[in-house]
Amino acid sequence: MALADITTPSQETEQASVQGSGWRRSLLIAVPYIWLLVFFLAPFVIVLKISLSDVVLARPPYFPTFDISEGWQGFVAMFQAFDLENYVWLTEDTLYLKSYLSSLKIAFISTMIALVLGYPIAYALAKAPKEWRSTLLMLVILPFWTSFLIRVYAWIGILKKEGVLNYVLLWSGIIDEPLTILNTDAAIYIGIVYSYLPFMILPLYAVLEKLDYSLLEAATDLGCSPFKAFWVITLPLSVSGIWAGCFLVFIPAVGEFVIPDILGGSSTIMIGKTLWVEFFSNRDWPVASAVAILLLIMLIMPIILFQKQQEKQAEASQ
Amino acid sequence: MISSFKSKLTVTLVSAAMAALATSVAQADGTINVYNWSDYIDESVLKDFEAETGIKVNYDVFDSNEVLETKLLAGTTGYDIVVPTGSFLSRQIQAGVFQKLDKDALPNLKNMWSVVSQRTSIYDPGNAYSINYLWGTTGIGYNVEAAAKRLDGKPVDSWDIIFNPEILAKFQDCGIHMLDAPTELFPAALNHLGLDPDSHDKADLDKAAELLKTIRPYIQKFHSSEYINALANGDICLAIGWSGDVFQARDRAAEADNGVTINYIIPKEGALMWFDQMAIPTDAANTKGAHLFLDYVMRPDVIAKASNYVVYANGNKASQAYLDAEVLEDAAVYPDADTMENLYVTTPYPLKIQRVVTRAWTSVKSGQ
Numbered sequence: 161m162a163l164a165d166i167t168t169p170s171q172e173t174e175q176a177s178v179q180g181s182g183w184r185r186s187l188l189i190a191v192p193y194i195w196l197l198v199f200f201l202a203p204f205v206i207v208l209k210i211s212l213s214d215v216v217l218a219r220p221p222y223f224p225t226f227d228i229s230e231g232w233q234g235f236v237a238m239f240q241a242f243d244l245e246n247y248v249w250l251t252e253d254t255l256y257l258k259s260y261l262s263s264l265k266i267a268f269i270s271t272m273i274a275l276v277l278g279y280p281i282a283y284a285l286a287k288a289p290k291e292w293r294s295t296l297l298m299l300v301i302l303p304f305w306t307s308f309l310i311r312v313y314a315w316i317g318i319l320k321k322e323g324v325l326n327y328v329l330l331w332s333g334i335i336d337e338p339l340t341i342l343n344t345d346a347a348i349y350i351g352i353v354y355s356y357l358p359f360m361i362l363p364l365y366a367v368l369e370k371l372d373y374s375l376l377e378a379a380t381d382l383g384c385s386p387f388k389a390f391w392v393i394t395l396p397l398s399v400s401g402i403w404a405g406c407f408l409v410f411i412p413a414v415g416e417f418v419i420p421d422i423l424g425g426s427s428t429i430m431i432g433k434t435l436w437v438e439f440f441s442n443r444d445w446p447v448a449s450a451v452a453i454l455l456l457i458m459l460i461m462p463i464i465l466f467q468k469q470q471e472k473q474a475e476a477s478q
Numbered sequence: 479m480i481s482s483f484k485s486k487l488t489v490t491l492v493s494a495a496m497a498a499l500a501t502s503v504a505q506a507d508g509t510i511n512v513y514n515w516s517d518y519i520d521e522s523v524l525k526d527f528e529a530e531t532g533i534k535v536n537y538d539v540f541d542s543n544e545v546l547e548t549k550l551l552a553g554t555t556g557y558d559i560v561v562p563t564g565s566f567l568s569r570q571i572q573a574g575v576f577q578k579l580d581k582d583a584l585p586n587l588k589n590m591w592s593v594v595s596q597r598t599s600i601y602d603p604g605n606a607y608s609i610n611y612l613w614g615t616t617g618i619g620y621n622v623e624a625a626a627k628r629l630d631g632k633p634v635d636s637w638d639i640i641f642n643p644e645i646l647a648k649f650q651d652c653g654i655h656m657l658d659a660p661t662e663l664f665p666a667a668l669n670h671l672g673l674d675p676d677s678h679d680k681a682d683l684d685k686a687a688e689l690l691k692t693i694r695p696y697i698q699k700f701h702s703s704e705y706i707n708a709l710a711n712g713d714i715c716l717a718i719g720w721s722g723d724v725f726q727a728r729d730r731a732a733e734a735d736n737g738v739t740i741n742y743i744i745p746k747e748g749a750l751m752w753f754d755q756m757a758i759p760t761d762a763a764n765t766k767g768a769h770l771f772l773d774y775v776m777r778p779d780v781i782a783k784a785s786n787y788v789v790y791a792n793g794n795k796a797s798q799a800y801l802d803a804e805v806l807e808d809a810a811v812y813p814d815a816d817t818m819e820n821l822y823v824t825t826p827y828p829l830k831i832q833r834v835v836t837r838a839w840t841s842v843k844s845g846q
Contacts, residue, residue, distance in 0.1 A: 215829065217573050221551045255837070258846055320713065343699055426658075426700045426843040434840075440544035441660070441836045443551065443829075 204456070211449035212242035222445050246450040256451065259434040260458065266345070266420075266430065267413035270352040271360075274409045275402065277353065278360035282401075283394075285361070286368035297365070300358050312351055312422050319347055319423070343425035351419035352409075359408035367401030368394075400473050407466050411459055431455055508533040510558040510767040513549075515754065516541045516703055517726055518561075518612070520787035527774050533767050541703040542659070550575045554761055558768040561611055564601035564753040565661065565826045576607045576757045583769040584609070586776035594793030597823060598753050608755035609772055610793030612722070612785065615813070615821060616662045616750040619705070619724030622739040624652050624715035637745045640718060641670045643692050650696045653714030655705040660839035663690065663718065665750050665824050675750070676824045678831050687838035691845075700843055706730070712738040721810060725789035742810050748820030753793070 213222040224241040227234045250256045285296050303311060318324045319342040326338040341347050371394065379389040417432030424430075431451065438448035508531075512524075516539040524535045538557075540546050543566045549555045550562075550570055562570060570576060581587060587609070594610050602608045618634060625634050628648040639645050646654070657663065665675035667686035677683065698714065705717040709727035711734075717724070724742035731738040756775065758768045775781055781792045782800030789805055791812050798806055805811050813821060827835055840846070 217569065217829065219551050219553050219573050219575055221573070253837070255840065255846060322713070426697070427845055429840070429844045429846055437836060437840060440542070440548050441839075442833050443544075443547065444833070 204453075207449045207452055209242075210445055211246055211447075211453050212244065213446045214241070214243075214245075215444045215446050220445070221443055246446045247454075249447060250450055250454065255429070256431075256434065256454075259429045259431040260455070262429050263414050263416075263431040264458075266348060266352070266428075267410050267416075270349055270356070270413050271406050271410045273349065273353045274357050274360040275406060278357055278364055278405060279402075281357075282361045282364035282368055285365045286371070293369075300361050300365075303358070308355065309418065312355065312419055315347070315351055315354070315423055316342060319350070342423065345424065345428055347423040347425075348420050348428060351423045352413050352416060355419065356409040356413060359412075360405035363404035363408065364398065364401040367398045371397055400470065403466055403469055407462060410462065414459060415455060508764075508767065509536060510534075510764050510771055511536045511538065511556055512771070513538050513540060513546065513555070513557040513560045514611075515539060515561060517706065517723065518754075518784075518788055518790075520783050523775070523780055523784055526780070527771060531767075531770055531774070533764075533770065535771070543661075550759060555759060556763070557759060558762040558764050559756055559758060559771060561754050561756050564598060564755060565824055567608055567755050567757060568601035569826045570757075571602060571607050575759055577760045577762070577765070578606050579609070579758065579772070580765075580769055583766075584773045584776065586773045589776055589778055589794050589796035591793050591795035594753065597751070598755060598793070600823060600825065601753070602755065608757040609776060611754045611756045611775065611781075612788070612790035612792050613751065613753040614721040614790045615744050615810075616657065616659075616666065616718065616720055616752065617724075617742060617744045617810070619709055619717045619719045619727060619740060619742045621652070621709065621712065621715035622741050624649070628652075634741070634743055635746050637666065637670045637747050639716070641667065641689060641693060643696065646693050646696045646716075649716045653698050653708070653716070654696055655708060655714050655717040655719075656697050656700050657705075657718055657720070658700040658702050658843075660835050661824065661827070662750055662752070663839075664835055665822065666718070669748060669822065675748075675822045678825075678827060680831070680834055683831070683834055683838060687842055690838075690842045694842055694845070709740050710734065710736075710738065712736065722788045722790035725811070729789075744810055744813060744817055744821070746820070748822055751821040751823055 209226075210222055213224060215221060216223045224238045226238055230237070281300075285293060285300070288296055316323075320326075321338045321340065321342070323342070325341070326335075329335045330338060341350070375393050375397075376386075376389050379393055380386070384392070415432050416430065417436060420428055420430050420433060421436075435448055435451045435455070438444050438451055442448075510533055512535055514537065518539070519537075524537055527533070528535055543563050546560060546562055547566055547570060549557075550560065551573060567576075590610070594613060595605055598608070598610050599605055618637075618640065620634050620639075629639075629645075639649075664683060664686050667689045668677055668682060669675040671685055671689060673682050673685070703723075705714065705719050706723050706727045707730070708714040709717055709719075709724065710730035712731075719742075721742055721744075724740060728740040728742070731740050756772055758765060758772075762768055775784075776794060778794060778796035779800045781794045782797040784790075785792045785797065786800075786802045786805055789811060791805075809817055
């Protein structure tokens with residue numbers, strides 16, 4: 161008994177160092193949580209609070225506002241003034257539902273186009289001779305060196321009736337009449353796919369580059385055609401890259417405001433634009449906040465799905 | 479030698495440090511942040527003001543009242559002077575966004591024009607919070623050749639060109655833009671229907687929305703600043719726009735010598751008259767500098783320079799001696815007494831009606 165209670169000095173230090181590293185470990189874990197708290201949860205709570213408030217003509221234009229000088233009672237009073245009428249409002253007008261659906265549709269189609277375009281590019285990048293890869297990768301990233309806004313504006317010059325694209329098509333005799341692309345949905349798709357294509361290519365490239373190509377050699381040796389080998393080996397092994405790329409394109413595309421505003425026509429409704437109108441034209445911050453909260457919830461669903469999928473992937477690889 | 483060099487160096491360093499300190503003090507004391515409409519000033523006005531007073535002007539621009547208002551309502555904009563349009567100003571005064579002007583610091587108020595001050599006092603009683611910067615009308619800008627071809631030489635002089643779908647359809651092939659400003663388009667539609675352009679009645683506004691929907695298929699884009707270049711480049715041939723903006727399109731086309739001739743008219747049925755007012759937010763950091771700037775802008779020769787450059791009328795009677803004849807004598811800029819009769823002003827919509835108007839506008843634009 162007594163012997164067991166005696167701890168040698170070396171054991172003691174070992175224990176202390178384990179305790180120390182535990183303390184350090186929790187600090188390390190705390191950092192990302194603090195990050196989440198400050199940059200995600202706090203803004204979310206603020207927006208949620210505004211979405212439960214009422215609109216008034218004041219600065220800021222909603223009520224109640226939290227007055228810290230009134231202490232606990234002020235806090236309670238604030239809660240009593242909250243209600244869900246802004247969310248009820250969103251169900252009463254089909255505009256909001258239509259905006260959400262239209263945004264989802266545009267984001268989905270853009271993501272699919274980006275995938276179809278991005279996959280071969282990423283594949284070619286991964287298959288390129290090693291000494292070329294960094295240069296080619298640089299070319300994918302290069303557009304980011306110019307402001308996003310300027311690149312979207314540049315598309316006006318390309319797509320407009322007297323623009324570069326129509327000029328080339330007319331000159332080459334492919335069309336007789338200039339095409340109207342600017343201010344249509346087609347221009348929105350072009351803008352979104354162009355802007356977010358690198359986000360599709362990069363994760364795909366990361367996966368395809370690590371792919372064990374001896375598997376393909378084995379398949380060929382066993383008489384599998386290259387086409388079939390792609391479908392049964394390359395594609396399934398790059399699924400995680402496909403998911404990552406699709407989410408990186410889909411999520412920003414749903415809330416996109418700048419591209420439809422600059423390139424799209426007035427008849428396209430998207431949730432980003434509807435939110436802008438609530439916020440700026442109606443000065444109705446509470447309803448705008450309610451729109452934003454619903455959008456967030458809609459986007460969190462696919463993110464959770466993605467997370468689940470990633471976890472499964474990790475388990476499978478173990 | 480060495481010691482004298484050392485002392486020289488010390489002196490230089492100390493004086494350099496003091497100079498740096500002095501400029502940093504002057505900067506803190508002498509910077510004003512001005513937030514004005516895009517394409518709305520002769521830049522030399524700002525340079526001259528900086529040279530004369532030593533106050534540095536940070537000049538920033540917007541193209542919609544909504545954007546300005548949202549910034550103001552959010553608070554701590556950092557701006558010392560902002561330029562909302564009258565109807566928006568009125569609502570913002572109620573929300574407590576602006577501070578009262580110190581009229582003792584504005585001796586040049588004596589130059590202002592009562593014709594304009596009377597109208598602006600609808601929005602700002604006694605003009606206690608604001609001075610008029612420039613004012614204009616919302617009318618029709620068009621490509622002269624394109625219109626002549628489509629109207630068989632008949633003059634462009636009526637809102638019929640916009641609100642009669644049969645006539646408007648003739649312009650569809652060459653491009654039509656409309657301001658993305660429901661608070662200006664609804665009054666125009668109401669006026670065309672023979673209703674009160676300032677009506678806040680839902681039934682009236684619904685009728686106006688119906689009218690706007692009938693012409694919607696012919697409109698290529700709703701935007702409040704793109705039409706200047708689009709008209710000038712010949713990309714579009716017809717626009718509902720702001721007077722001075724269309725004149726700028728006219729001047730740009732003339733400069734480019736691209737065979738495009740642009741003109742602006744106030745239709746004979748009348749048009750909206752609006753006033754852009756300079757005001758100082760309550761949380762402005764440099765109130766003194768802001769007053770100096772306002773007083774500077776009210777100098778007759780200074781505001782005349784701005785008017786001559788952007789071709790908008792101003793609310794400064796004394797400045798008319800300094801205006802170019804082509805600006806002062808153009809009835810589309812300084813309307814004559816008959817035209818003035820037909821011009822109307824509007825008051826801000828209450829919140830509920832604003833929502834009706836915005837919603838109707840969305841459904842006009844998107845068909846949803």
